Amino acid sequence: MVQKTRRPLPPAAKADAPAEPKRRGRPRGYEPDVALGRALDLFRKSGFAATSLDDLSAATGMNRPSLYGAFGDKRELYIKSYQRYRDNARAAVEDIFRVQLPLRKRLERIYQVALDIYLSGEEGPKGCFTVLTAASEAVNDPVIRAMVVDALSELDKAFARCFRIGQEKGELPEDADPVVLSQLASATLHTVAIRARAQVPRKELEAIIKGAIGVMCRGGT
Amino acid sequence: MVQKTRRPLPPAAKADAPAEPKRRGRPRGYEPDVALGRALDLFRKSGFAATSLDDLSAATGMNRPSLYGAFGDKRELYIKSYQRYRDNARAAVEDIFRVQLPLRKRLERIYQVALDIYLSGEEGPKGCFTVLTAASEAVNDPVIRAMVVDALSELDKAFARCFRIGQEKGELPEDADPVVLSQLASATLHTVAIRARAQVPRKELEAIIKGAIGVMCRGGT
DNA sequence: TGATTTTTATACTGTTCCGCATAATATAAC
DNA sequence: GTTATATTATGCGGAACAGTATAAAAATCA
Numbered sequence: 001m002v003q004k005t006r007r008p009l010p011p012a013a014k015a016d017a018p019a020e021p022k023r024r025g026r027p028r029g030y031e032p033d034v035a036l037g038r039a040l041d042l043f044r045k046s047g048f049a050a051t052s053l054d055d056l057s058a059a060t061g062m063n064r065p066s067l068y069g070a071f072g073d074k075r076e077l078y079i080k081s082y083q084r085y086r087d088n089a090r091a092a093v094e095d096i097f098r099v100q101l102p103l104r105k106r107l108e109r110i111y112q113v114a115l116d117i118y119l120s121g122e123e124g125p126k127g128c129f130t131v132l133t134a135a136s137e138a139v140n141d142p143v144i145r146a147m148v149v150d151a152l153s154e155l156d157k158a159f160a161r162c163f164r165i166g167q168e169k170g171e172l173p174e175d176a177d178p179v180v181l182s183q184l185a186s187a188t189l190h191t192v193a194i195r196a197r198a199q200v201p202r203k204e205l206e207a208i209i210k211g212a213i214g215v216m217c218r219g220g221t
Numbered sequence: 222m223v224q225k226t227r228r229p230l231p232p233a234a235k236a237d238a239p240a241e242p243k244r245r246g247r248p249r250g251y252e253p254d255v256a257l258g259r260a261l262d263l264f265r266k267s268g269f270a271a272t273s274l275d276d277l278s279a280a281t282g283m284n285r286p287s288l289y290g291a292f293g294d295k296r297e298l299y300i301k302s303y304q305r306y307r308d309n310a311r312a313a314v315e316d317i318f319r320v321q322l323p324l325r326k327r328l329e330r331i332y333q334v335a336l337d338i339y340l341s342g343e344e345g346p347k348g349c350f351t352v353l354t355a356a357s358e359a360v361n362d363p364v365i366r367a368m369v370v371d372a373l374s375e376l377d378k379a380f381a382r383c384f385r386i387g388q389e390k391g392e393l394p395e396d397a398d399p400v401v402l403s404q405l406a407s408a409t410l411h412t413v414a415i416r417a418r419a420q421v422p423r424k425e426l427e428a429i430i431k432g433a434i435g436v437m438c439r440g441g442t
Numbered sequence: 443t444g445a446t447t448t449t450t451a452t453a454c455t456g457t458t459c460c461g462c463a464t465a466a467t468a469t470a471a472c
Numbered sequence: 473g474t475t476a477t478a479t480t481a482t483g484c485g486g487a488a489c490a491g492t493a494t495a496a497a498a499a500t501c502a
Contacts, residue, residue, distance in 0.1 A: 023447020026498040047357050049248065049270035053490060062311045063451065068491070113245055132417045135356035137270050139345055148419045180432035186403065187412035187433065191404070194411055197355045211401035212408065246469040246478020274460060284481065289461070 005100040015174070040081040044126040047136050048078050079144065085129045086151055090108050091107055091119065093158050095152055107185065110162075111209045114189055118196040125140075128193035130155075152186070159185040166220070173219040180212030188212040253291055256281040257405055260292075265347040269299050270355050292342040298363065299358070306350045307372055310338070314379050324387030325438055328406065331383075332430045339417040349414035351376075373407070380406040387441070394440040402437050409433040 026134050031114075036058045042051050053074060057064050071077040092113050096106060119125040132149045138145040159182035172181075192205045245389040259280045263272050278285050292298040313334045317327060329379060347353075351372045359366040380403035387393050393402075413426045 015297060021264045022500070023448075024500055025448080026450070043479075045360060047268070047270065049268065050357070052457065052488075054488085064490080065452095066450065069449080074490070094265060126360070127356065131352075131415055132356045134350065134415045135353045136271070137291060138419050139266060140345070145419055149421070152419060152421075177432065180436060183412070183429045184409070184433055184436060186327075187408040190407070190412045190415055191408035193350055194261045197360050198366055198373060200370070200373075208408075211398065214404055215405060218439070243470065244478075245470055245476080247480070249479065275456075275458085285460080286462075286482095287480065290479080295460075 010182075014104075030060065030062050030066070030070075035067075035070070036080060036084050039077055040084055040129075041126075042122065043078055043081050044119065044129050044132065045123065047132060048074075048137055049136070075141075077149070081142070082129060082133060082147060086147075086154075088156070094116075097158075097161070103162060103169070104213060105170040106162050106166075107213050107216075108209075110158075111189070111192070111213075115192070115202065115205060118193050119202060125196045125199060127197035130177075130188070131190055131193045132197075136172065155186050156182050158182075163216075166217075171220045172217065176185065176219070184212070184216055222257060251281065251287070251291075256283055256288075257292070257301060260298055261305055261341065261350075263348050264299055264302050265306075265353065266342065266344065268353060269295075270357070287434075296362075300368070302364070303332050303350060303354060303368060305374075307368075311375070314337075318379075318382070324383060324390070324392040324441065327383055327387075328344060328434050329430075330439075331379075332410070332413070333411075335429075336413070336423065338418075339414050340423060344418060346417045348418035349411070352411055352414045353418075376410065377403045378405050379403075384437075388439075392441045393438065395441070399412050403431070405437055 038061075039056050042055055042059050045051075048053075053064050056074075056077065057067060060067065062070065067108065079142075093110065096109050096113065105147065112158065114128075118127050120218060131149055133144060134148045134152075139146045160178045161178070162185070163172060163178035165182045166180060167174070167176060172178075174176055186210060192208060195208075250328070254262075259275050259282075261279050263276055266272075268275075274288065275283050277295075278288060279296070281288065281293065288298065292301055314331065317330050317334065322330065339348050351369055354365060355369045355373075361367045377400075381399045383406070384393060384399035384402045388395070388397060388399060393399075409430060413429060416426060416429070
C-alpha cells in the first residue's frame with residue numbers, strides 16, 4: 001500500500017483537556033483514544049487469536065511500530081481494549097443508577113443499553129466482550145481471567161443493588177433474595193449476549209428479557 | 222521426534238459393530254472415534270484459531286496428512302468435533318428424559334450432567350462448546366452459526382419440555398409460562414458455562430443453579 | 443540555520459502455520 | 473512371490489504472523 005505522508009491532526013481543542021504544552025518531536029498521526037476504540041472493535045468481532053497485527057494496523061491507521069510503541073504488544077493491546085470496554089460499560093451502568101427509577105424500569109434500561117452494545121457494528125452483532133474473553137483467553141491467561149472474574153462479579157453486584165433498592169421500596173416480596181435474583185439477571189444478560197453473536201434478531205432477545213424480568217419481579221408491585 | 226512404526230490395532234471387537242470385512246490396504250494406526258474426541262478436547266480448550274494442526278496432530282497421534290484424509294481440513298474437523306459434542310450432549314439429555322422424575326429433580330440432573338461436562342479436563346474447566354463457538358466462529362461462518370442457533374433452540378426446547386411435563390403434573394402454577402422458564406433455564410446454563418471458563422469453583426456454580434431452580438419453580442409443589 | 447527529539451515508514455527476521463506432494467510401509471487379493 | 477490398495481512418515485512451499493531494526497520525516501529548541 002502506497003501511504004501518503006499524513007498531516008498532523010489539529011490540536012483537538014477538547015473541552016476539558018489540559019491544553020497540552022507543545023510536544024517536542026514529530027506530532028502523532030493518530031489519536032490514541034480513537035485508535036484504541038478501533039482495536040476494541042476488531043477484537044470484539046473476531047477475538048484475540050484471529051485478529052492479526054496487520055488487521056489492527058489497518059483499522060487504526062497506525063503502522064505496527066507505532067502500535068507497539070503506543071500500546072505494547074498484542075496481548076497488552078487486548079488488555080487495554082478490554083479495560084476500555086469495561087470502563088464504557090461501567091459508565092453506562094452508573095448513569096442508570098444516577099436517577100431514581102422503579103425496579104422494572106431500571107432493569108429495562110440496563111438491558112436496553114446492553115443490547116445496544118451487543119448489537120452494535122455494521123458487520124453483524126458483536127456480543128459481550130466479557131463473555132467472548134471468558135470463552136477464549138480466560139482459560140490460558142491468569143491476568144485476563146482475573147479481569148473477567150472481576151467483570152462478572154461487578155455485574156452481579158450492580159444487579160443486586162437494583163433488587164435491594166427495589167426491595168426496600170417494597171417493589172419485591174420480602175422473602176425475595178437479591179443475590180439470587182442478581183445472578184439470574186446476569187444470566188439473562190449472558191444468554192442474550194450469546195444469542196446476539198448467533199444473530200438472533202433483536203425482537204427475540206427483547207422477548208427473552210421481558211419474560212425474565214417478569215419472572216424475577218414476580219410477586220412485586 | 223523419532224516415531225516408531227506402529228502396530229495395527231486389534232480388530233476392536235465392539236459389541237454391535239458390523240464385524241468389518243477385512244480392509245484392503247495398510248491398517249489404520251488410529252481409531253477415528255477416539256481421535257475425534259481428542260480433537261474436540263483441544264478445540265474446547267483453546268478454540269479454533271488458537272489450535273494448530275500440529276497441536277491436533279500431537280494430541281490425536283495422527284500426522285497431518287492422516288488428519289486431513291480422515292476429517293478434511295481444519296474447519297471440517299472443527300465442525301465434526303462440534304457435531305460429536307452435540308451428539309454427546311443430546312444423548313445425555315435424552316437419558317434424563319427416559320425416566321420419570323419430579324420437575325426439580327430432573328432440572329437438578331440436567332445441571333449436574335452439564336457441570337460435569339463443563340468442568341471436565343485436567344488442565345482446567347472447558348465450559349460449553351456451544352457458548353465458546355458462539356463467541357468465536359459463529360460471527361464469521363454461516364454454517365457454524367446455523368449449528369449454534371440449532372443447539373441453542375434445542376436446549377430451550379428440552380427445558381420447555383421439562384416445564385411442560387411438570388406443569389401437567391401440577392408441579393407448576395397454571396399461569397407459569399414454560400417457554401419463558403425454559404429461556405431462563407438456558408440462561409442459567411449459559412452463565413454457569415461462562416463462569417466455569419473463568420474458573421469459578423463448582424460450589425459457587427451449584428449455588429447459582431440452586432437459586433435459579435428455586436425461582437423458576439416458585440409457587441409449585 | 444542547525445541540532446535535538448519524537449513519530450512515522452519501510453523492510454527485515456525468524457517463526458509458525460496450513461495444506462499437500464512424495465515416498466515408504468503394511469496389508470489383502472491374485 | 474507379485475500386484476493392488478490403503479495408510480503412514482517425511483518434508484516441502486508459500487503464506488501469514490509477531491516483533492523489531494533502521495532510516496526518513498516533522499516538529500521544537502537554540
